[in-house]
Amino acid sequence: MKFFRSVGQVFGYSPFPTLVKHAVLCGRAVGILQKQFEAYENKDFNLVEKYRDEIDELESQADELKEEVRTHVTRSMILPIDRQDLLEFMRAQDEIINNCEHVGHMLTFRKVKLDVNIAGDFKILLAKIMECVNEYERMVEHINTLIETSFDKKEIQTILEIIQEVESLEHECDQVQIKLHTLLFNSNELNPLDVLLMDTWVVHLGYIANATARAADRFRLMILGR
């Protein structure tokens, strides 16, 4: 089958399936983070390290997807959205999984003896982040219908509502963070080094939620910008 001339080349690379795959990896990383924290609480530190490696692996897969989009989305392509907006969004979304990777490592730095209250609040925070990222994933998956309907107003409205939900979940994460910080800095019997480390956990878990909200905002700019 060597003998042919083709017009197929005019159909270029579509970056959208890859964006969705990348978002799914972000969600999976947060899921593993939850399991990693449970292993930490159960003092199964081998398992904690195993989960850290799993998140690292997801992060490097995500990097490959990001690179794929960046190399294929060239200026000689007509996209239904602005190319720069798309790349900015991709960068923002990548920060979600980058921050997951950071937290995954921070859980292996030191064996902190966890207080039941504090552990409980960490789990609440993680669950909230999971909820936030799940909602975020749902938002990104809507890009397919958005393109099929060619940016139908009803579809955009649906997505804008999901973005608001992501933002309000991020706000709820903030509340849990404030509660955790207050708890950490007011418990006099804790080892200061433990407090220091747990403070970094809280801050960086917050970064995951922040990155999610920021990527959702970038997504909004991208779909409204056309």
Place this chain on the structure above:
Amino acid sequence: MIEVLIILTVISAFYMAWNIGANDAANSMATSYGSRALNLRQIIIIAAVLEFLGATFFGKNVVKTLAKGIVPIESLDPHLVICGAVAALLSAGLWITIATYLHLPISTTHSIVGAMLGFGIAAVSQGHLSLNAIKWDELIKIMLSWLVSPITGAILAFSIFSLIRLILFRKFHYERVERAFRYLQVFTASYVAFAHGSNDVANAVAPLALIFGHKVGAYYEIPTEILAFGGLGIAFGVATWGYKVIKMVGERITQLTYTRGFSAEFATATTVLVASALGLPISTTHTLVGSVIGVGLAGGLAGVNLRVIQRIIFSWILTLPISMLLSIGIYTILVVFV
């Protein structure tokens, strides 16, 4: 000797028609396969029947342009005209074979125009014609149409898809609109095949018309048998090789939903059919590329690769001189030795 040449021309014409059916017709039909509105068998049947009908009943004007729109054959000796027809067909056929093998997105239209021009220039250089006798204004008109046709396709496709988007998608659920357009694909696929046959048949049989027009003595009228012969060759090409090309190209085209496919095909077929009516030989493939870009500009596609435009322009620049030089060479050899 002349008989041998004529048989050779008939065989080359059939081969050209076969190649047009196998490649260009297949490319035009691949969008229907890509959107999965029709299965491969249905597409082949539609393509074969409507290419044949378009060629036979609507191909005359373009054949006229190619046969006597560039070189003033009336002022040439019939013997030389036969040599010219043979040279044009052989050189266009040869270049198309090479380009097809190398996967270059060339146009059979450009090849035959270059080859006919080569025949004219060779006749000029041998003193049988004056340089002014070649119909340069007609040639410029043809070349302009190569630029205008993809742009027209793009504008039409952009407008059609924008209308679907702004009126139908707004009013109804998009899935319902897509479903409705699925049935329209039967119509647009037929429309494309008909239009393609009407324009591209000339690339294969115009030189044939030169010879047989002469023989009958009334070369102002193109015999319908010649058009039907070309149409048969195209249909044969679709059926024997085109299905592979349709499958392969179609599988790359997954972004085309029914509404996008409709917009691109309708725009292409309309542009090509108008060109056929005006007797302008244009490239269906390039018009289709223009139309797809139009749908992309209307925000209908996830990613359209503009680099294909560079490749098309490159193939223009390559095709004209190569088929022209081949034709000059073959014509000179024929005139000297036959």
